[in-house]
Amino acid sequence: MEVVVSGLQCPSGIALEAAKGELYWSDLADRKIHRVYLDGSGAQEAVVEGLSAPSGTSLALDEERLLWADLSLRQILCAKRDGSSKSPQILVSELNKPNAVAVDAFSRKVYWGDFGTRKVHRACSDGTQPEVVVPYGKNSTSIVVDSVRSKLFWTNFGTHAIYRCDLDGRDMQPLITGLEGPSAVALAPRAGRLYWVERTAGRIRRACVDGTLVEDVVCNLGDAWLHSCWLGLGHQAVEFVSARKDPWALALGPESHSGSA
Template sequence: VSTVVSMRHHARLPKLLPLYLWLLCALPVGIFAKLDLVDGLLKPKGLALDTSAGRIYWAEVGAMKIRSAKLDGTDIRDVLVKSDVLGAPTSLALDSIEKKIYWTARCCSVRRANLDGSDEQEVASAEYSSGIALDRVTRKVYWADWMQGRIMRADMSGSEAEVFYSKNLASPVDVALDPSHDMIYWSDFGRYRIERTGVDVATPVQGLNMSWAVMQTYGIAIDSLARKIYLSDYEHAGIEYTGRIIRTSLDGDDSEVLVSEPGMQMPTSMALDTDNGILYWTDQKSGKIQRLFLQCPASTLIVASRGNDTLEVQYAGSEHGSLTIAPCPEKYSGNLTLACSNGEVSVSSGRCGKRCPAGSVAPTFGLLKHEPDVEVNYGAMDDGERVDVPCPSDLVGVSQLKCKEGIVSVLGQNCRTAQPCKAGDTLVGDALVAYGFVPHGLMDGGACPSGFQ
């Protein structure tokens, strides 16, 4: 089953798809658990990375906390704990330079504190806030007002909130900045749309190509350098939820499903570590933080040959979901098709077989009793290769040889001593032509009989 499914040429599909259809996009069995970084959480939502300190932060709405852990999921700590459900943190953003964490509260403000939770301050009053992004150049903080259909902003140091954009929005839930191109993106959960505009509002608002969308798109993460956007979306029928992680170009084209598996229910906030090629997201309903390694770096894979020899196969770096061809090591023939999935490489198809070096073999069967034993010389052969080798010296015929795991075997041969042609006659047209004794391999002439020329 393919890990990455291209949606490039798909027409818009029905809103609700049976679960079994999404299994076609699922990761291979055994990788599901490898996605999980932290589990057992109470409605995790907002997510932010501090890669310089090697930590990940998240808002745990059900526990009314901001928590953090090492990037490997260990050393979980409470950063900030609220006692009032209305003050529960929902979305996070992190300023690693100023060592501040920003968040939206369930009601009714945007707030910030030190990374250890101390010195908490209100940045701006904000009703129905969701999603948060920091522009560290202009020192602005952006968030979405999902109830009133607005994108808001304020100074990071604290100021009155202002409406950044509000035309034709239904229920925006997340925002993300592309600082390299001075663009802001938002997901409108109520209209199944991703839109963007310049942070100076001079650029006309553009809707991304969403022909691939079949679910409600929520979280956004942007890779400015690679010009890619990562999206989380999900749908539900009754109590059944199904989620996906999708990657597209910045205009929404060339979309592909990176992850879709039965255990994924409601992926929401996302965070991207571009330096190490790792994508993180929260799954609010399943109570997990998950991650996906987007690349498999060049390395060496230990495999077994057809004869169970232990081999080291070198391979080039590749992207998650891709297939690459790696040649077998020296003295072995064949190629391996390698699959990159969540940072790990495995053999998709192919085997390495040991080559047979040039040599000779002495068949002991298939000869008439009066024929001598024959030693047949052959050139180097690939594993599994079959060749017909001419018989040596004054013998005629061929030997059929096969190479298997470095050993040459004789499948069959009909080498035999060359026999001369005894004197006789043969009918050529209407003439009976007589001939004399002719050694094997030579040619001789015969005179036409009387009455013929």
């Protein structure tokens, strides 16, 4: 493992653009979203300013934009990834307690979970046509879209499970149960693997997208508060996890195990 960026104040949501080698994260202390290039070219820069310093922020990417759920503003917001428009734009407003957001690259739909309604919602990429996808999503902690298989996955901290359904909400089922505080979830679509963080157990695990072959990737993370993780694919699978102050990276081959942290 290696530290990617150090000396941060209060990092929250994190997102990776693997093809371009760009890492984005929100910081609740300075109220900005930052970007850094993983190859070391270019200095750390703020691409979005004026966040509300919410109690929870999650990030997602589409082709040109950053999208995030703002729990305190009760909104889904967006901004251009290149930093040309540093002020956030409202995508969906008057929500209850949105806490997780994901994007389907094929349909260009935006999905989010809501602690208040205990449902999973979606809208078009311009924020129009909002609708309920899963009317009983309960407390969805983190959401990821599998555009290849047309599936939606989310973790539920309260029920200790990962759930799966079709992108239109049909065929909802608990996929993996008996977890210890599941929070952030990430997807390697080509490999057909799910990765997730279990806060209570202090570990990162993975499984096939059909819920089989559950295994530990990293254990004994101690008291690290794992806010968010995102998985990007290049020649290796790269897991990024935001700990209390320093995001760190873990490079994994398709079948590798790293053991303890």
